[in-house]
Amino acid sequence: MGQRDEAVTTQTWSRLIDADSPVGGLCALSGGEMAGLVHYILHPTTGALENACYMQDVYVDPAFRQQGIAAKLVRELERIGRVEKWSRLYWLADANNEAAQALYKKIGVKLNFNLFIQPLK
DSSP states (O other): OOHHHHHHHHHHHHHHHOTTSSEEEEEEEETTEEEEEEEEEEEOOTTOSSOEEEEEEEEEOGGGTTSSHHHHHHHHHHHHHHHHTOSEEEEOOOTTOHHHHHHHHHHSOOOOOOOOOOOOO
């Protein structure tokens, strides 16, 4: 891992453990082992009074896949959002990630947008 990767990892952990940070995370445990995780970012939006939640990462360890862990993580984030009155939960998924696409088609509403990005570095 390069210096930049280490700096990003360190900053991510700092954000995750800072109660005042808009970055949050949940993890799924199985037998005391971390089986999966989800990272998310809360932010204001011009489309609602309440914060929106961008679900940035969902990851399940290969040893624990096909057990419904990703769906449980997303559903728990959804439950928290309803309690905290977020305006919406949204995410991006690689069109070629068949497992993610199968899950997200069951639990979300697909919008027909194209994503464009302008790297600034």
